[in-house]
Amino acid sequence: SLPGVYALLGRVALVKQQNLSAQSFFQKATNESPNDGLAWWGLAQAQVALGNKSVARKSAQRAVDLGIAEAKIFIK
Numbered sequence: 001s002l003p004g005v006y007a008l009l010g011r012v013a014l015v016k017q018q019n020l021s022a023q024s025f026f027q028k029a030t031n032e033s034p035n036d037g038l039a040w041w042g043l044a045q046a047q048v049a050l051g052n053k054s055v056a057r058k059s060a061q062r063a064v065d066l067g068i069a070e071a072k073i074f075i076k
Helices: 002-015 018-033 035-051 053-065 067-074
Strands: none
Touching: 002 018, 002 035, 018 035, 035 053, 035 067, 053 067
């Protein structure tokens, strides 16, 4: 599926520390599949890496709401 491809590309970009690309891919993934908790978690990770902590908190909360408990680390 397209959202899955975007999320995979986002993960690869995160590993390569290409954080703007990662944010873009995860944003596409969450737009296409708004109930994908892992995509929201990836988006939060990219946002934190870019220093956007307040935005990342919202993405992390969405991930937690969708069952990704480890995203709680960004909610403070």
